Amino acid sequence: MSAHPPMLQIPDHPFRAFIFDCDGTLVDSMPLHFIAWTQSLRAHDAPFDFTEEFFYSTAGVREHDMVRRLNAMHGCALDPDGVAETKAEIFIKLVPQVTVVRPVADFARSLHGRAPMAVASGSEEPIVRACLEANELIHLFETIITPRDVAKGKPAPDMFLLAAERLAVPPEDCLVLEDGMAGVEAAKAAGMQWVFIPRTLR
Structure with a gap:
């Protein structure tokens, strides 16, 4: 899993699954x-x-x-x-009007068929699906987790743990890509490594 866009710094680890936030991470919404x-x-x-x-x-x-x-x-x-x-x-x-965050979207496309991926977003599912469909990204992901799927949203780890469960991969083998500190805290609480997506990457 070493191939990735140069602007996106991915930890050197044999991750088995990848979990993406949507707004501000996959799409510039x-x-x-x-x-x-x-x-x-x-x-x-x-x-x-x-x-x-x-x-x-x-x-x-x-x-x-x-x-x-x-x-x-x-x-x-x-x-x-x-x-x-x-x-x-x-x-x-x-x-x-929503467009992709190019380095992150390209990274997700590069993983398609090579590793399972999920979206875990604080937005409601119709909004997440609309953004992903509008930018032809939705087919990349095995599952979408939104607040209605869990008892507690970010910064609690529930969304990421459910994503790992659905992908059938242990949390420690998942990488989270996030643009929000609530998501980073959720990833830490889930025992997952994470990559922060700064606004300058959009």
């Missing part, structure tokens, strides 16, 4: 997610400014948990289901 969040919060009369700094600091956190964090931070009572549903409706309309 984060700016569009920020737009969708901003518009959804405005539609629900959120009494605070939603900043890019906060948004990127919570990359990988499931949408309902994001709303709960915002409620706790700002002392308000936004409906997690309502805000997340509106955000998803807005984002789906933006999917045609």
Whole structure:
């Protein structure tokens, strides 16, 4: 598994499976997610400014948990289901603008047929599938894990452990590719090695 794009630094280890985050890792969708969040919060009369700094600091956190964090931070009572549903409706309309993170997508393509791969994302499954289908990546992956599949999302290890179970590979033989610190913490908790995907790679 040594062949990989020069911009992507892969640890020298005989990994048997690979687990990819979606947003900000496989596809460059984060700016569009920020737009969708901003518009959804405005539609629900959120009494605070939603900043890019906060948004990127919570990359990988499931949408309902994001709303709960915002409620706790700002002392308000936004409906997690309502805000997340509106955000998803807005984002789906933006999917045609989503492009790949080229080095990561090329790496995934290079592994196809050579090692099993999964996607483990904090976004809901319809959004993940739409982004992957729009960029002709979905056929690369044996399974897709989203928050509805587990009791706890990132930074808990549940999503990555379930991905390893579905791929029938021990956690220590899996490599995680992630752009969010919540995902990195989840990989560590799962006992997996990880590669951080910086925004400069997009």
